[in-house]
Amino acid sequence: MDKALADFVEMLRYSDVPVSISESVDAAETVRLFGYSDRTLLKTALAQVMAKTIEEQESFERCFDEFFSFQINPDLNPDGEIAEDADNNQEGPEKAGDSSENLAANDDSSIPNPASGGGEGGGGFSGEQSQGASTDSLIDMLERNDRTELTMAMTAAASAANLRNIVLMTQRGLYTRRILEEMGLDEANREISRRNKEGDEAGADQLSGRLELLFDSVRDMVERQLALTSSGKGKQFRQDILKNVSLSNIEQRDFKHMRDMVRRMAKRLTDMNSRVRKVKNRGHLDIRKTMRRNVAYDGILFETHWKQKHKDRPKVLAVCDVSGSVAAVARFLLLFLYSLNEVLPKVRSFAFSGDLGEITDEFDRMGPEDAIPYAIEKFGGRSTDYGRALEDFKELCLDDIDNRTTVIFLGDGRSNDADPRVDILKEIKLRAKRVIWLNPERKSIWGSGDSEMLKIAPYCTKAETCNSLNKLELILRDLLKSD
Incomplete structure (x- = not known):
């Protein structure tokens, strides 16, 4: 299973769509058969594998649309003053950021896409993406306004910073800073300081301005990732706390959460203990009764007798x-x-x-x-x-x-x-x-x-x-x- 599909499965589970291990394997086989080129076909096929009820179908459709619609477009010349080298990269944002058109690019590991972790914010920041990222420095990419390379660098840095683990609103600044540092923020700041010291204020201002625009793009990516995962992970995070906190410290506003958790707990335990085994020939072999039954066959075990423990609910x-x-x-x-x-x-x-x-x-x-x-x-x-x-x-x-x-x-x-x-x-x-x-x-x-x-x-x-x-x-x- 590729990393993006694993992240999508995790997102579904946080959104109360219980995807089992066998269903995850079926989903991986579905992706292998249909690929990422036809988004509508992929959505329909995965829904057949993962969504079992009407409620789960609704949650699946919402998660799929959010997960595969994240666009990254780090344009550092929004006013149209695009460097000459940037003309060769005009297709970059569409290739890197538009999930609906670029799903087919999954076979090209050099171009980021939702399946491999690039251009996709829905938990799909693959660690493998960093291998295909550009080796150019952040300064070079900023100077050229190389939007494709910047997108690849952002997704690789997001993977290294574990952006997929973001849960709280207060973590936005932390993850934004981590991603920028992974991309080479310190080096860019040193270059700006050097230019200022040498009197190249115009060059320093230009690089600083593009760094500010990159900061905005990274912050947008972090906020989109937070929007995709915070509702499910935030709920899970809250429930994990409520499971262990003393009942005397739980507030009245958490009663509904506790009710839902207890109901799921009761259902899970009921399912575990309500399976009636209809198969007769199973249990522990009763040696004595088996030997007595087979005396007529000279001791050859044609008939067996089994001990079974009856589960009697209290x-x-x-x-x-x-x-x-x-x-x-x-x-x-x-x-x-x-x-x-x-x-x-x-x-x-x-x-x-x-x-x-x-x-x-x-x-x-x-x-x-x-x-x-x-x-x-x-x-x-x-x-x-x-x-x-x-x-x-x-x-x-x-x-x-x-x-x-x-x-x-x-x-x-x-x-x-x-x-x-x-x-x-x-x-x-x-x-x-x-x-x-x-x-x-x-x-x-x-x-x-x-x-x-x-x-x-x-x-x-x-x-x-x-x-x-x-x-x-x-x-x-x-x-x-x-x-």
Whole structure:
């Protein structure tokens, strides 16, 4: 796969078009068969390989049009005072910058094009392009206004400066400076200083003016690259931060991002654990049964018997603390609780601060934007009493707990000095398959103040700090594993 196609695939992935490895291989074969000469044909062919839904088709078309439409035209004589040597380079901008007409030039490694990294800002700055770039100095190219050579030098410098990694608006000046330095900015500045010292002010002004125009062209290229990648990479960058940041530090405006991330996480884990294997003859060979079956054949293995492990999804009872002590993370704990309902088919959800009540029907009937505020309004705002909540939980569903049930508690274990009723928790543990306690507080402060976690933890199968989306995903993945 050539570098530009790899960059285009990366751009699609940042734009929520999930291109798999096999689809990338198919795309590379498509490019090999059709080439870059016919842009419309290439766009149609790649869309058949990469876009699977209507939404993905729309994103693909937008990305393709942006990726293959970047024009670089570093004209250093905009007023028409073009040097004699520049007349021989009038076709340069069209060849180097117009992606729609120059895609066919892919076979000529000496001319930049979107496929090889030249003249294309959509992530297509290939490291290989620098091998075909001119060896002339920046000063010579500026003096001649050699637009083709300047374009090649810009794309090679952009590759060396890793322009494709630009994410933030504040990085524009940094990358512009890096590209100019790669092209030979320091040498040009020294030449300007030398001319000024020798009294050649006209020559110094001319070179300085052309350097300013080149700066504008490089800045335009950087801004176009930022426009192509910032939306996708910026979103990815933000999500990577949200995955690891403490839930208590996430702002209300990030709730929508968190909701999307949790939904994708739930879907991914569901897909991983919902594949029912229909093939009978697979698993571990059962030697004993196989030998018994083949006694009649003098021990020749005509019939085989296989051991298979049945994956039984857990029945889950999830209890979430929505009291004031966890107010900063209650929405996200409930969001996690809501996602469990999407991933697992047998989930009963409960919320409490003082009294405990079931919210399973509300989660089934409402979306998260309505169900979560409802749960907080109905069961939140009271003093935390884990003992009272466990009494209500015992009355509501203790008889439903069996050796297939996983009970999850989401809370900080702070009971306002009231009896946490660990005797009920002990009874739950004896009945259940496992009891998991997820605490948003770090373990170093468990037991401090009114925290009852040191009393609670011994009666849990697992008691863990869980204060980020990454940790929530690990817990959920563990729930879905076969035992």
